[in-house]
Each structure stands twice: as C-alpha cells, then as structure tokens.
Amino acid sequence: MPDFNPTQYAVPLFVVAVLAEMIWAKLRAPDAYEPKDTLVSLSFGLGSTIAGGLLGGFALALMLSAYEWRVVDFGPEWWAVWWAWPLCFVLDDLKYYWVHRAGHRIRWMWAAHVNHHSSQHYNLSTALRQSWTGAFTFGVLFAVPLVLLGFHPAMIAICGGFNLIYQFWIHTEAIKRMPRWFEAVMNTPSHHRVHHAINPRYLDRNYAGVFIIWDRMFGTFEPEVDDEPTRYGIVKQLGSFNLLWSVFHEWLGMLADIWRAPWQHKISYLLREPGWSHDGSRETSEMIRAHWQSRVGQAVAPQATSVADRNPIADSREAF
Amino acid sequence: MELPPLLIQSAVSLAAILALAGLAWWLKLGGAPALDCAEAVRRAAADTQDGFNPVAIACDSQGKSALARDAKGQIMVIKRHGNRFAGRVLGPEAQAHIWRDRGITGVQVDCGEARFGTVFIGTPDANTWADAINRVSVRTDA
Numbered sequence: 001m002p003d004f005n006p007t008q009y010a011v012p013l014f015v016v017a018v019l020a021e022m023i024w025a026k027l028r029a030p031d032a033y034e035p036k037d038t039l040v041s042l043s044f045g046l047g048s049t050i051a052g053g054l055l056g057g058f059a060l061a062l063m064l065s066a067y068e069w070r071v072v073d074f075g076p077e078w079w080a081v082w083w084a085w086p087l088c089f090v091l092d093d094l095k096y097y098w099v100h101r102a103g104h105r106i107r108w109m110w111a112a113h114v115n116h117h118s119s120q121h122y123n124l125s126t127a128l129r130q131s132w133t134g135a136f137t138f139g140v141l142f143a144v145p146l147v148l149l150g151f152h153p154a155m156i157a158i159c160g161g162f163n164l165i166y167q168f169w170i171h172t173e174a175i176k177r178m179p180r181w182f183e184a185v186m187n188t189p190s191h192h193r194v195h196h197a198i199n200p201r202y203l204d205r206n207y208a209g210v211f212i213i214w215d216r217m218f219g220t221f222e223p224e225v226d227d228e229p230t231r232y233g234i235v236k237q238l239g240s241f242n243l244l245w246s247v248f249h250e251w252l253g254m255l256a257d258i259w260r261a262p263w264q265h266k267i268s269y270l271l272r273e274p275g276w277s278h279d280g281s282r283e284t285s286e287m288i289r290a291h292w293q294s295r296v297g298q299a300v301a302p303q304a305t306s307v308a309d310r311n312p313i314a315d316s317r318e319a320f
Numbered sequence: 321m322e323l324p325p326l327l328i329q330s331a332v333s334l335a336a337i338l339a340l341a342g343l344a345w346w347l348k349l350g351g352a353p354a355l356d357c358a359e360a361v362r363r364a365a366a367d368t369q370d371g372f373n374p375v376a377i378a379c380d381s382q383g384k385s386a387l388a389r390d391a392k393g394q395i396m397v398i399k400r401h402g403n404r405f406a407g408r409v410l411g412p413e414a415q416a417h418i419w420r421d422r423g424i425t426g427v428q429v430d431c432g433e434a435r436f437g438t439v440f441i442g443t444p445d446a447n448t449w450a451d452a453i454n455r456v457s458v459r460t461d462a
C-alpha cells in the first residue's frame with residue numbers, strides 16, 4: 001500500500017503562495033490581509049494537521065473495515081490500475097460536494113466546518129483555516145460508498161489530498177475570472193468567493209471542490225455578480241480573534257441549544273440547518289434570502305468595489 | 321532520541337506561521353477603517369444584518385465603534401474587529417453603563433456575549449443611548 005500524502009509535499013508551496021499574495025496585497029489591496037486574522041487562520045491549519053494525526057485513525061479503521069465488503073476488487077495491486085485513479089478522483093469530488101453541502105445544511109456538520117468560514121477575509125491563508133473537529137462528525141460516512149465500490153481507502157485519501165491542494169489557490173481575491181471554458185467546468189476563485197460570501201444572494205451556494213459542474217447539476221450554482229461588494233465570514237461574525245473560541249464556538253452554541261430546547265426539538269438542533277430554531281427566533285439562510293428578495297425590489301445596486309476588479313485574467317466579457 | 325514526524329512537522333509549520341503573520345504585520349497590511357460618519361455606520365449596519373436601516377446613529381469619537389437604531393426600535397452595536405466590523409443587534413441580555421474618562425463621556429455596552437467583548441462608544445448622547453439599550457432588556461423581559 002503506497003504511503004503518500006500529497007498535502008505534506010504541498011506545504012512549502014502554500015507558504016510561498018501566501019508570501020506572494022501578501023506582497024500583492026501590499027501593492028494592490030492592503031486590506032486583503034489582517035495580521036491577527038492571518039495568525040488565527042494559519043493556526044487553524046496547524047491544529048487541523050495535528051488533530052488529523054491524532055484522530056484520523058478512527059476514520060481509517062472504519063474505511064478499512066468497509067473495504068472488506070467491496071463489491072469490485074481491483075486486486076492486490078490496485079494502485080497499478082491506472083484508470084481507477086481519475087475515476088476515483090472524480091467520484092471523490094462528487095462525494096466532496098455532498099459532504100460539503102451537508103457541512104452547511106446540518107448543524108452538527110456545520111459545527112466543525114464553520115471554522116473554515118469564520119474569517120471576514122478571503123485570501124490564501126483562509127484556505128488553510130481548516131477544522132480541528134471534523135472527526136467528531138459523520139463526514140467519513142460519505143466516503144463509504146466509494147470504498148464499497150472497490151476504491152482502496154488509501155487511493156481515496158490520496159485523491160482527497162489532491163482535491164484539497166486544488167482548492168488552495170481558489171481562495172483569493174487576486175484573480176477575477178479565469179477563461180470562460182475553465183469557469184464553466186472548474187471551481188475557480190470567482191465561484192468560491194460566492195461560497196464564502198454572506199451576501200444573502202450567495203448564502204449556501206457553490207459547494208464544489210474541484211468541478212463546479214456538481215453545483216450546476218444539483219441546482220446550487222450561483223454566479224458572482226460584479227456590481228455588489230462581497231462580504232465574507234459568517235452571518236453572525238465572531239468579533240473575536242480568540243483561537244479556541246473560534247474553534248469551538250459553534251459546538252458550544254449547539255450543545256447549549258440542545259440543552260435548553262424542549263425534548264421534542266432537541267434532535268432538530270443537531271440535525272437541522274444552521275439558524276433553525278423551534279420558536280422562529282433566528283433566521284436560516286433561506287429566510288435571510290427571502291427577506292432580501294422581498295426588499296431588493298426597491299434597492300439601488302451598490303457600486304463595484306471588488307478587489308478582483310483590479311486583476312482580470314480573462315476579459316469580463318468572456319466570463320459568465 | 322528520535323522525534324516523532326508529526327512533532328517535527330508541527331514545529332516547522334509553527335515557525336512558518338509566525339513568520340508569515342509577522343510579515344503581514346511588518347508589511348503593515350490591514351489598516352483601521354473608521355466608523356466616523358453616518359454613511360460608514362449605515363454600511364456597517366447593513367453588512368451586519370441585511371436590511372438594517374438606521375434612523376439614529378452615534379459614532380464613537382475615535383471611530384472605533386458605533387450605535388445604530390432602526391425604525392422598529394432595534395439597537396445595534398458595531399465595533400471595529402481587525403480591519404473589518406462586527407456587530408450585534410442587542411437583546412434582553414444587553415446592558416449599558418455610562419462611562420467617563422479624561423473628559424470624554426461614553427456608553428459602555430455589554431451585548432451579553434462574553435467573547436464579543438464590551439464595546440465603548442464615546443458620544444455626548446451617552447445617557448440617551450444607555451437608557452434606550454437598558455429599556456430593550458426591560459421591554460423584552462416584560
């Protein structure tokens with residue numbers, strides 16, 4: 001079994017790319033970075049690596065157990081079946097779409113994934129802002145169908161590593177649009193800015209990892225508009241750079257809600273979407289979007305202030 | 321003694337993290353936007369809660385924070401957070417106190433969330449705002 005973790009090899013590339021983006025920010029958009037935010041985001045990355053090393057064993061054991069029940073057998077030299085690799089990569093990306101969608105639509109999953117979204121900035125350091133608590137969700141179950149299909153857990157992990165590496169570079173405001181054909185198929189900075197935005201029109205959209213086609217197929221695609229400033233973060237911004245609070249705030253909030261809720265509603269605070277409340281005192285993303293839609297009839301569109309406007313790769317006429 | 325790979329990797333990553341955060345500080349990235357006029361507060365309030373439309377505003381004398389009230393009587397406290405803003409619509413847990421320091425009068429707002437922190441707004445209308453905020457909790461409790 002090959003012992004290969006692509007993300008480990010990519011770390012120096014990540015560091016150099018963040019360095020380069022900081023120099024770009026100094027020259028073109030100094031407000032794209034904030035030192036304390038950068039420190040918190042990068043600390044998330046380090047903690048996530050440590051948590052993965054300490055807690056990843058359970059997921060691996062589960063996958064290896066499931067592998068015993070596979071319906072297709074690629075043989076003892078499964079890594080030599082060349083066509084299985086691109087197939088696994090595409091199917092793993094489809095899996096990523098659904099686990100990511102669940103990460104936004106099920107509060108238990110959101111409690112871990114919110115970490116990736118709680119920065120009010122969108123830069124390459126945000127990409128490294130990864131959860132410490134993913135092992136305490138049921139995200140691993142989304143990979144079980146792939147294992148049962150016959151893909152070895154190591155193959156899935158390697159494909160997942162390349163998936164993660166791909167997603168690094170799209171966390172930037174330095175690139176406005178990629179060429180039209182690329183925007184049509186691949187996840188891009190423009191598509192992923194939408195995903196990280198809290199503008200009502202953008203909430204819970206563009207869950208893709210590598211291929212944006214999944215969002216187009218499953219009805220969650222939203223294009224970036226040029227005439228509206230993009231705001232990043234979470235609906236209720238943290239207002240704190242405390243690392244531990246940033247890691248655990250949603251877990252604590254969810255557990256407090258479950259504790260306080262009437263018995264018949266406790267499970268809903270675990271499994272329903274973030275923002276749901278049994279007494280209607282909070283707003284889900286659908287409610288926020290509906291209020292916005294009922295309001296914008298009278299509103300005037302704001303002026304374009306996107307940092308990316310200064311950095312077109314493709315002419316805007318070429319892009320969606 | 322052989323160190324575990326995870327420990328070595330973590331130590332190198334920590335050094336890189338501190339170097340990059342230090343570089344961001346050294347390059348003076350970030351900045352400090354101010355809540356120093358009604359328009360700035362309006363934008364920040366609308367960013368905090370879509371559709372929040374202030375009819376009354378108090379800006380901190382140093383531009384670090386603000387209070388905004390909408391036509392429905394909701395009061396929002398906004399503070400500078402790094403080089404962005406974060407705010408809360410005040411609820412029953414909110415408390416306000418008058419605060420005076422070196423000739424400056426202001427209102428000290430505790431929104432009821434310890435991690436959001438206490439927000440100071442230096443404004444000559446401190447009494448009016450403090451009363452209004454404390455009425456929110458009384459009204460909601462009633």
